[in-house]
Amino acid sequence: MNDLQRLGRYDRTRSYAWNYEHVPDLVEMPVREVSGDWQFCDRPVPSPLGISAGPLLNGKWCLYYAGLGFDVLTYKTVRSREHVCHPLPNLQPVANGQLTGSESEVQTSDRMQGSWAVSFGMPSQDPQVWRRDVEQTRARLSSEKLLSVSVVGTIQDGWSIAELAEDYACCARWAIESGADAVETNFSCPNVTTCDGQLYLSPEDSKQVAERVRSTIGSVPYILKIGHIPSREAAMALLEAVGHVVDALALTNSIATMVRDSQQRLMYGSQKRGICGAAIRETSIAQIRMMRELITERNLPLHLVGVGGISSAEHLRAYLAAGAQMCHLATAPMVNPEVGLDIRNDFQCGPR
């Protein structure tokens, strides 16, 4: 049996709750150093490799992937109150063709080829649980690695944007108090029907929430996670709104479409789900390139975290060349937990 077969991973046939409890044992694998000076929001890090919000359900998952070559660990999005997960399937494999953002639907696949529809609805443990867990995780994580905590506001009936901003800020404050090195706010979950899933498409609301979070966390690195931006104008408007508020933008969360199964029925009550993995790579790289051009034109002090479909050193190089400083992965390390180690080995070889 080789190492790949031995390494544990998320079981998509089981629930979020089951996977929360069943974390693979830590492994000791040789981790190759990555040459170069790498930074995450001006903090030195050993490599540009991180895990984006999603695979790391709790601190044990963070520590597992920290041992597998990842240097920035993003704790899966948490809330100011406990929140249940959507029913299975939370991870539905889909056909692998590259998506542009204009598709209304994708077809399921009976096997995982690299892309899936993600349907969790941002579940969260009670804050007492995640705050204690973040604290213990930071204490156990080696000092050169960074722990970023992703947070989202939980909008209630009748709430104003100011109240939603307060809820985001409350989670961000708790994350920092628990020892997080950075805070990420998710403005882009496509599978919630409330406005917190679409925040990044409203520059004014984004600005208000981001400013409230910034005033709460002071100079702690602040990353804003966004979804697919439909146009250069929309990107410009967002940058004008938040470009001086946050330290980095992480993109692309996913590309949202409806999902049609093999019986030709629309899944998930005909609602859209975020497609993640290989199918969003080309578009995500193009989004990074567009953002980098606009950031340079405006001389904004913004870093970019490239997210979407990364599973090789070649993909990493493509994101860095397009203007990202860091690259975060979700799907590939869930499918192949060794992918970070492989990328580190191949990245040393230089451009191919």
Ligand SMILES: Cc1cc2nc3c(=O)[nH]c(=O)nc-3n(C[C@H](O)[C@H](O)[C@H](O)COP(=O)(O)O)c2cc1C
């Ligand atoms: C299992 C899973 C859970 C996710 N949960 C979150 C989440 O809680 N918050 C978030 O901002 N993004 C979440 N995402 C999106 C990822 O952070 C990432 O943006 C997306 O998967 C694209 O990267 P990939 O192509 O490497 O998977 C999740 C993705 C996956 C696969």
